[in-house]
Amino acid sequence: MSGIIPKDNSFLDCEKAGLYKAIFLRRDVRSQFDTREIPGYVLDRILRAAHHAPSVGYSQPWDFILIKDYATRTLVKKSFIRERAKSISLLQEDTERQKLYIRLKLEGILESAINICVTYDPTRFGPFVLGRTSISDAGIYSVCCAIQNLWLAARVEGIGIGWVSIISISDLRRILSLPDHVVPIAYLCAGYVSQFSSNPDLEKAGWLERMSLQDVIHYEKWHGQRSDIQEDIHIANRH
Numbered sequence: 001m002s003g004i005i006p007k008d009n010s011f012l013d014c015e016k017a018g019l020y021k022a023i024f025l026r027r028d029v030r031s032q033f034d035t036r037e038i039p040g041y042v043l044d045r046i047l048r049a050a051h052h053a054p055s056v057g058y059s060q061p062w063d064f065i066l067i068k069d070y071a072t073r074t075l076v077k078k079s080f081i082r083e084r085a086k087s088i089s090l091l092q093e094d095t096e097r098q099k100l101y102i103r104l105k106l107e108g109i110l111e112s113a114i115n116i117c118v119t120y121d122p123t124r125f126g127p128f129v130l131g132r133t134s135i136s137d138a139g140i141y142s143v144c145c146a147i148q149n150l151w152l153a154a155r156v157e158g159i160g161i162g163w164v165s166i167i168s169i170s171d172l173r174r175i176l177s178l179p180d181h182v183v184p185i186a187y188l189c190a191g192y193v194s195q196f197s198s199n200p201d202l203e204k205a206g207w208l209e210r211m212s213l214q215d216v217i218h219y220e221k222w223h224g225q226r227s228d229i230q231e232d233i234h235i236a237n238r239h
């Protein structure tokens with residue numbers, strides 16, 4: 001890679017555009033998986049991108065379990081079915097929402113080319129991990145950074161990723177023979193897709209909409225008053 005990095009470390013406009021394109025066109029994919037296998041070298045590129053994520057104290061606390069076996073996936077799918085049923089019962093006071101939830105496709109465990117369980121190992125390079133002494137969850141945040149790298153790299157390769165969190169952690173531990181100290185963070189379904197939606201599936205289904213950026217920015221303090229920074233952002237948005 002070093003041969004293509006300019007001395008001032010800048011990015012060409014087309015390179016910047018590529019990054020933003022990947023960010024804005026990334027989607028969580030649960031359907032539209034097709035039957036194409038992911039070549040090993042492509043999977044390697046995606047996992048390498050994940051492995052180059054930032055991590056607290058450079059602890060690299062992630063592992064990636066690659067799951068193709070149908071029997072294993074079927075057990076995970078059964079866990080999903082049980083957990084989904086629990087979610088449906090939690091919505092019994094809100095029948096409209098419950099009906100909508102029932103219609104949603106929320107996983108692609110069996111249809112995708114491969115499943116990837118991303119785990120967190122808090123003992124790696126421990127017990128003293130630089131930067132994790134005050135906020136113990138910083139290790140989990142690091143794993144999430146790796147997952148986002150993986151998700152974006154997959155998108156540029158034309159591979160959809162669907163994160164399934166409607167699964168019991170204890171089921172995952174048992175099915176994947178995880179050691180007690182290892183925590184499953186994400187269960188991902190990955191595969192080539194016939195198309196990527198332009199908008200999140202939950203938006204299209206009328207579940208929720210993207211919030212306005214302005215509603216999630218605060219100035220100096222929580223609900224702080226208008227400031228110079230806000231002016232700068234308004235000016236930037238006009239260009």
Ligand SMILES: Cc1cc2nc3c(=O)[nH]c(=O)nc-3n(C[C@H](O)[C@H](O)[C@H](O)COP(=O)(O)O)c2cc1C
Pocket residue numbers: 026027028029030105106107163164165166199200201202203
């Ligand atoms: C931690 C996490 C867990 C998620 N769990 C699920 C899930 O169980 N099922 C599902 O269909 N989508 C799941 N998603 C995907 C979100 O629904 C999706 O990211 C969101 O609706 C925005 O859509 P987009 O990713 O296409 O932009 C999860 C996403 C994250 C970050």
